[in-house]
Amino acid sequence: MTAVTQPSEVDGKKVGPAVRISDLTVAYRTPAGELPAVSRINLELAPGSITGLVGESGSGKSTMALAMLNAVQKPGRITDGSIEIDGLGDVVSLAGKRLREARGGEIGYVFQAAQNSLNPLKTVGKQLLDLARSHHVEDKRALVRQAKELLSRMGLSGDRVLDSYQHELSGGMRQRVGIMLALVLNAHLLVLDEPTTALDMISQSNILSIIRDVHAERGLTTLVVTHDIGVVAEVADRVAVMYGGRLVEQGPTTEVLKDPKHPYTRGLINAIPRLTGDPEVAQPLPGRPPTLGTIPKQGCVFRERCARYAADPREDCETTDPVASEITPGRLVACHPVAAGLPVEVSVEEGR
Amino acid sequence: MSESTVDDVVSAAGDGIRGRGIVKTFKARGNVLAGSTVQALRGVDFHIPPGGAASFIGESGCGKTTLGRILAGLEDYDAGTLSVNGVDLTSLSRRKRDPYFRRIQMIHQDPYSALNPTRTVDAILTDPLTLRARQTGRPKSWIAKRQREVLSLVGLEPDYVLSRYPHQLSGGMRQRVVIARALTVDPEALVADEAVSMIDVSLRLGILRLLRELRETVGVSVLFITHDVATARYIGADGDLYVIYRGQIIERGPTETIIANPVHPYTQCLLSAIPVLHGLEVPGADRLTPTEPLADTQSDAGCLFAARCPFATDRCRTERPDLAHHGDPEQLHACFYPEQRRVVAVSA
Ligand SMILES: Nc1ncnc2c1ncn2[C@@H]1O[C@H](COP(=O)(O)OP(=O)(O)OP(=O)(O)O)[C@@H](O)[C@H]1O
Ligand SMILES: Nc1ncnc2c1ncn2[C@@H]1O[C@H](COP(=O)(O)OP(=O)(O)O)[C@@H](O)[C@H]1O
Ligand code: SF4
Ligand code: SF4
Ligand SMILES: [Mg+2]
Ligand SMILES: [Mg+2]
Numbered sequence: 001m002t003a004v005t006q007p008s009e010v011d012g013k014k015v016g017p018a019v020r021i022s023d024l025t026v027a028y029r030t031p032a033g034e035l036p037a038v039s040r041i042n043l044e045l046a047p048g049s050i051t052g053l054v055g056e057s058g059s060g061k062s063t064m065a066l067a068m069l070n071a072v073q074k075p076g077r078i079t080d081g082s083i084e085i086d087g088l089g090d091v092v093s094l095a096g097k098r099l100r101e102a103r104g105g106e107i108g109y110v111f112q113a114a115q116n117s118l119n120p121l122k123t124v125g126k127q128l129l130d131l132a133r134s135h136h137v138e139d140k141r142a143l144v145r146q147a148k149e150l151l152s153r154m155g156l157s158g159d160r161v162l163d164s165y166q167h168e169l170s171g172g173m174r175q176r177v178g179i180m181l182a183l184v185l186n187a188h189l190l191v192l193d194e195p196t197t198a199l200d201m202i203s204q205s206n207i208l209s210i211i212r213d214v215h216a217e218r219g220l221t222t223l224v225v226t227h228d229i230g231v232v233a234e235v236a237d238r239v240a241v242m243y244g245g246r247l248v249e250q251g252p253t254t255e256v257l258k259d260p261k262h263p264y265t266r267g268l269i270n271a272i273p274r275l276t277g278d279p280e281v282a283q284p285l286p287g288r289p290p291t292l293g294t295i296p297k298q299g300c301v302f303r304e305r306c307a308r309y310a311a312d313p314r315e316d317c318e319t320t321d322p323v324a325s326e327i328t329p330g331r332l333v334a335c336h337p338v339a340a341g342l343p344v345e346v347s348v349e350e351g352r
Numbered sequence: 353m354s355e356s357t358v359d360d361v362v363s364a365a366g367d368g369i370r371g372r373g374i375v376k377t378f379k380a381r382g383n384v385l386a387g388s389t390v391q392a393l394r395g396v397d398f399h400i401p402p403g404g405a406a407s408f409i410g411e412s413g414c415g416k417t418t419l420g421r422i423l424a425g426l427e428d429y430d431a432g433t434l435s436v437n438g439v440d441l442t443s444l445s446r447r448k449r450d451p452y453f454r455r456i457q458m459i460h461q462d463p464y465s466a467l468n469p470t471r472t473v474d475a476i477l478t479d480p481l482t483l484r485a486r487q488t489g490r491p492k493s494w495i496a497k498r499q500r501e502v503l504s505l506v507g508l509e510p511d512y513v514l515s516r517y518p519h520q521l522s523g524g525m526r527q528r529v530v531i532a533r534a535l536t537v538d539p540e541a542l543v544a545d546e547a548v549s550m551i552d553v554s555l556r557l558g559i560l561r562l563l564r565e566l567r568e569t570v571g572v573s574v575l576f577i578t579h580d581v582a583t584a585r586y587i588g589a590d591g592d593l594y595v596i597y598r599g600q601i602i603e604r605g606p607t608e609t610i611i612a613n614p615v616h617p618y619t620q621c622l623l624s625a626i627p628v629l630h631g632l633e634v635p636g637a638d639r640l641t642p643t644e645p646l647a648d649t650q651s652d653a654g655c656l657f658a659a660r661c662p663f664a665t666d667r668c669r670t671e672r673p674d675l676a677h678h679g680d681p682e683q684l685h686a687c688f689y690p691e692q693r694r695v696v697a698v699s700a
Contacts, residue, residue: 056552057523155645171412172645198549200412200579205625227553230627254631258700271554273582275611275626275696279589284561285554288522312435 006321013185014219017046024081036043052236108187110178172203251331364436373432405591407584453496457534461528524555560586605683615690638693
């Protein structure tokens with residue numbers, strides 16, 4: 001099988017396809033009606049970049065990851081928007097055979113809890129052959145060779161792993177097997193949902209360097225979904241911060257970490273336990289992340305927890321859902337006072 | 353002897369919790385290693401003073417949970433002694449031992465599966481409190497009062513949560529309910545095994561601080577098990593940090609000392625693996641990576657870390673280093689070649 005999304009060359013280096021997500025809305029049917037888990041999201045993945053999508057539980061990250069493959073399951077559906085992938089077209093309008101081929105073909109993915117998503121009754125090798133069958137791979141031998149090469153690239157013995165069942169592999173090994181299965185059909189776009197969650201720090205660091213290396217070597221465009229800002233900081237060129245189904249801030253990772261603009265991003269970074277410095281500097285964010293049913297219907301979704309709003313309650317925060325505005329090139333923030341050019345820091349004490 | 357007398361003995365101010373030479377061996381799981389044994393703990397010594405804190409860090413499978421379960425009485429140990437306020441539990445009959453273990457409460461990683469989804473917070477707390485009232489001869493009216501007390505202690509508004517079911521609460525609130533339930537037995541210690549890893553990032557610090565506050569307000573001690581070294585600082589900078597590798601403590605000392613000046617290569621690898629917040633931090637100059645991943649097949653001869661250690665020598669492969677002092681008299685390490693290295697990220 002030849003992939004349609006050939007990597008293009010930039011400065012002699014292979015890079016993955018560009019991806020343009022426009023006005024993407026994904027909703028789940030609930031007893032309270034159809035509610036959006038992802039709301040009018042706009043996000044571009046630059047060719048060859050690693051983007052980190054970060055947010056807390058229920059912010060809509062996994063829903064986004066599934067949408068990238070047009071694989072949102074009932075009771076959910078993509079209600080609006082498009083996901084244009086260079087060489088493949090709009091994934092949202094793909095269907096049937098073409099869609100099945102794209103999944104695991106041009107678009108490689110490792111879903112959340114990949115650690116438990118391998119089939120417990122089949123060896124990894126058998127599952128590799130299943131993948132070959134479902135994607136009509138002619139040359140199975142070449143595929144196995146490719147799989148072993150990827151596994152050894154990730155520090156595993158190909159022969160041993162292909163003969164193993166899931167329970168014979170550690171968490172870190174399963175994650176690597178997941179990445180192998182995602183890439184073995186020559187994917188150019190890679191979607192990883194929580195690739196290191198539940199791993200210890202050393203295994204995590206190992207997986208993250210594998211992701212970085214494989215991304216560069218194979219010329220990919222990669223989306224890493226995680227709740228852990230540390231993971232984003234280690235692998236991603238760009239970060240997109242999600243809250244209540246919205247992208248509230250995006251930009252180059254180091255810039256966003258150094259100088260977060262959205263009150264949520266600020267609060268989140270300020271809540272990270274750190275290894276050095278005064279522990280008392282870090283502060284938990286008051287309140288709690290919303291769930292589908294509790295996302296405010298009107299105004300800014302972060303309002304209830306927002307220190308900026310508490311210190312300076314603006315009417316537009318209550319009435320209008322802020323849209324992302326580009327405050328400097330490549331830096332987008334969805335917050336009314338930030339868009340108006342006002343300072344983000346307003347006497348935080350009043351907000352507590 | 354009535355239960356309350358035993359409680360009085362347990363709460364008598366004393367030595368706290370002490371483990372000496374705790375050994376635990378399991379039969380290996382899986383077909384590959386069938387027949388062999390796993391040395392989950394190879395003679396672990398630790399001490400948690402009353403109201404104190406001790407954190408255990410180490411890779412997956414190094415024995416942290418096993419130690420926590422032994423401490424909570426959920427697992428037996430093969431050798432060594434475990435004492436609570438000077439009473440050696442090892443020599444007690446099961447019946448005499450149980451009341452001590454009941455007052456060492458486990459807080460698990462997943463607050464959702466720890467709570468019965470069909471019961472309200474009210475019911476979840478009423479059961480253990482009813483038992484407690486009976487044991488200590490308190491009147492029924494005490495139950496409702498105590499219920500509100502423990503909820504306030506964990507920072508929950510009783511009127512808001514009492515009538516609710518676990519699924520109606522956030523992860524952070526659920527974990528607070530779990531902690532409140534643990535407090536109903538007036539525990540001597542809480543064993544928190546990855547207790548914040550499933551909590552939303554914005555709420556984690558709140559739970560860590562709560563555990564620290566409880567050390568002061570109710571004098572409970574905390575055994576904190578984690579992959580995330582940074583969180584150990586928030587349980588109490590005054591506590592000790594234990595670095596465990598393949599069932600052996602390879603470095604220990606005051607938390608801040610070990611984080612700032614680790615001398616064991618394994619500790620240094622662990623601290624090096626913590627993500628650097630590029631933009632806010634720069635990596636430590638001497639960041640260290642193990643030469644190989646952890647494998648079941650690695651040798652038991654010599655230093656347990658020798659197969660993965662960048663500095664291993666022939667001596668390391670044949671001789672096992674014991675815990676010894678280096679610099680700070682409170683810092684112990686098990687390495688022939690201890691050396692300070694700058695591995696932790698520093699503020700940019
Ligand atoms: N019931 C059991 N039967 C057999 N082996 C066991 C059992 N429980 C634990 N072990 C083994 O004992 C060792 C220590 O396991 P333990 O669960 O204490 O590690 P841990 O440090 O808590 O790891 P993690 O960070 O992954 O939670 C491992 O090799 C594990 O496989
Ligand atoms: N199958 C489903 N049915 C109904 N609601 C769902 C379903 N899957 C997810 N949701 C809801 O959609 C929101 C976003 O979920 P998800 O994308 O899994 O978030 P994340 O990955 O950021 O934790 C949550 O409120 C979640 O409860
Ligand atoms: S729009 Fe208003 S409520 Fe929303 S984050 Fe900005 S200041 Fe806070
Ligand atoms: S004793 Fe040798 S192998 Fe063990 S940690 Fe020290 S230097 Fe490394
Ligand atoms: Mg998810
Ligand atoms: Mg464990």
